[in-house]
Amino acid sequence: MNYDQFGGLTGTDLQGFHQGGDTELWKRLGSFVATVDGEDGPISGVRFAVWAPNAQQVQVTGDFNGWDAHDLALIPGTGVWGGFVPGAGEDALYKFRVRGVDGAWREKVDPMARFSEQAPTNASIVYESKYVWSDDEWIARREKSRAHAEPMSVYELHLGGWRPGKSYLQLADELVEYITWQGYTHVELMPVAEHPYAPSWGYQVTGYFSPTSRFGKPDDFRYLVDRLHQAGIGVILDWVPGHFPKDDWALGRFDGTALYEHADPRQGEHRDWGTYIFNYGRNEVKSFLVSNALYWINEFHIDGLRVDAVASMLYLDYSREEGEWVPNEYGGRENLEAIDFLRWVNLHLYERHPGVLMIAEESTSFPGVTKPVHEGGLGFGFKWNMGWMNDSLRYLELDPVYRQYEHNLITFAMVYAYSENFILPISHDEVVHGKGSMMQKVPQDDWRKFATLRAFYSFMWSFPGKQLIFMGSEFGSRPEFNEATGLEWWVSDLWGHRGLQQLFRDLNALYRANAPLFELDNSPEGFTWIRGDDAERNTLSWVRHDEAGNHVACITNFSPEPLTDLPIGLPEAGVWEEILNTDSAVYDGSGEFGNLGQVTAREQPWGHFPAQTNVTVPPLGAVWLRRQAGPATP
Template identity: 80%
Template structure:
């Protein structure tokens, strides 16, 4: 039977939870192994056991059921004035399987997993598991660097990973060796994990969460995940995780209608359900829900040393009429379509995390023109650090899919992004969303034969890595995987041994290393002084050219030719006369290019005005290729 005490949990402990200010809720609710003073006559010792605590304010009664009581139920007691049911059961410890059995006001009994569980059974089983971390971190140097970081002025090239599909059947511990080694070799600064919180349906890729505080057990225990992250940090690689505070699934054993009423979600389906996705929407105006979600964000950052959260589907949170017809949504108090409660919640989370954990990054996947997504909260913005540039992604992929003969007529698709480049702090994403659901893999988006496909991709990624903004690419794109992403299968690693695929993979490695070693390519991403067009208007040659600058007077000129015709003696303007080193040519033989069109490692600029530049040079640019030129300050 449950103990009379609550393991020192009182209504006072839960005051912050009820006013929306408890940002460490996992320390109070859920299951915790504790020792408590014995209360039997003559018992003066300590008793070890587990304290259970769950928020179910509208329940008539709550029991904890598990393998320790043959799933028959021990009664929990209501903590006075709190809506939280709690109890201490002596003799239990780590590994205990449990659920909550809740009696609704109508007298029905429902079984629920623990919303605050920190470990869970592997799907399709779903019981919560008592778990206490014993992990000792070894990433002090990384964490110190994070606290003093300047994310906007530092390189960020992100490798987006679905853990189950990177190499099928690998555990967190396996990935701590294989994934870390690969990402370090490729030179990415960060990995971004698609959601790692527990989810029952594998094809949801983790975007329909049933265990917000529970790392998925598909790949091992929570401390195994900590080890993976620790190893990434020790290798100098940051870790971003997708976070899903926008909606949750309707599985009857999870968060939905938790105590028989709409607790975490809105009761009105016009506010509380995404009809397209078949999911519930959190009630951001409820203080306890705010405490739950902000605590969850901090939990991953503090307990798992996650360096940043990429917040999924922000647009669906910002607008009350998102994917809804007229009459299917409820306007806000001013008659508008903005979800004011969700906006306040996002500002709250972002402000709290940036103040609490300096150096973390909050990234919005936001597809609309909502103003001020990356503006600080105190200036009226949402307070994110970065926003995915969905406009750049859509325009550039439209251009990529055109036959070269038609590209000259759609040149603005590649130049338009500079019109709004400095309105937000952008990440340029080629994510999993672009290679699923019939959209085709990146290489199959490009028309014509394999030579042109691979050459075009090499030019495209060079264009992307030299464009202002941080970069993100989905796993498999780096070696030109041909099938679409399938979460049930491994990437086709064997093709990286083949012509074209291997060259593309080697190009990615060099793009990352050159990018990280040259401040002009990242330091002033969000400052107009970091970018100057050479020629934005050469549609006739399907060619774009610009110069990137840093704060120390260094320059890198980037010229990309999306035409199948080589450019010989192509004249460009440059900010300085003298020797410019050719540091990248995507047509080089090492990348499986022809090696026929280059500049023999150097270009000499003469002091003759060209447009708005004081110097000019003639360069060779390969067909469907890019060159990068670096000003050699020693010359």
């Protein structure tokens, strides 16, 4: 039987891959249902293609041939082995058998597989999407968005731990309903790419192009994203280009050599994590990774990628002692190849999809993370503010009597607030591995724990920058995160927990309705201190502004003592509406300390303000006051 053994794939098709410029590699490598011309007419089957340049022989084996061997042929000059298998079809299970330069056979899953078996099995699965999207309106709006000047409150979650046992299709109902009720603008999903070890939470990826089959098929995941979009909710996905696991059936030593990774362990291994590091200087690896980033956005309509562990990519000496790393060509510690790769992926994605969000989890002071590439930066849109997170949580954990001595912890972030475009993260990393839940971090009894958390989150939602919290924080989950048991949803009906959950709903609604809280996040013109030095009373106060001249004054009291008749300055005289009081009974507060719905500022200079008034601020509580240029909105 004569037919095109490569199913139409040619060396010309692979030139961009070898030059590092092919950013749609999933259209060329992997498995594809195809029809080729035979002597007696069309022949249906599957075309397979895999990169293994140093292999002596490559075979494909699967349930279509009784797991026997079907030899693939080397496409001349490409390092890619390909073949067409008649009679194979969609949903077929398969693996590659690769005989390396050492003569040893290795059974490998397809690096480009678009669907995979659920662990502990790991075969790749031939899959063709048939999904028809219904989010055109969302995508059109996203392309015209101005993310930095728009509200962004992100709910981070682990799909398997949010409500264990739920499928993508079930989550499309339950998650959409919950996020809509709570009012977050985005969800951020911890990695959904296929991974064998559940406690890794998806951060050790073996199937970069394959949504995990734990919750259903790839088109089921598309449906979840589509439903979120139709509800007006953006979807950010955690992406892990910094390292990959050493499972012998996955990417590592794929053709018997260090193909995707560096051969030198001083460059190619993360000892802390027991993983390999990608070789960012290799064109084919760059093509693989940039294609993967674009794949999630093109094929699954993902709205943004949060790039995990960027610091580990930027520094050659990351978590290494002297003599355990290889300097760059200039003798420095910066990983120049990784920096070039990050710039390339950011440039390409923003060019292909205006409005997409590229977010760096970067824990150092590396300059210009969110600066444009043409200005010498890395080109990310946002950076997680890890300094704010660390300082704020240290302050939160102090007994109130000691907070006055560490006041700078809660104010220092304003010193560098405009150096990058920040997201304020209280993420999964802060409630695992013995760190304790947010409830456990706060000292003293439950009344003070809940009051302090309500004050803290209102402080966070009014601080310059976008916001992110991890699932369960919104109702005061007491245990640390455990992906195997999920969240204790039953407590959300109890005193304190329910009030906190209601506060988050109102915070999100107020945040989205009041432009001063988000429009000028990245400009000093959007923020004015009332008092940042009131350490003795553990109190912070500021005014947020928008371009139209509206104002929201935010006063937070981290002391257990109420503040009555606290004098503050304000930018305008007149009536200021009290739009938030975290001590309200609806939040399970005492309901005893407030301002009867409003305060009136009189024209009398106070500090650098032309007007002043007196406010009551509850113990371990916060008050927001609004002054609008036009008619007030509810």
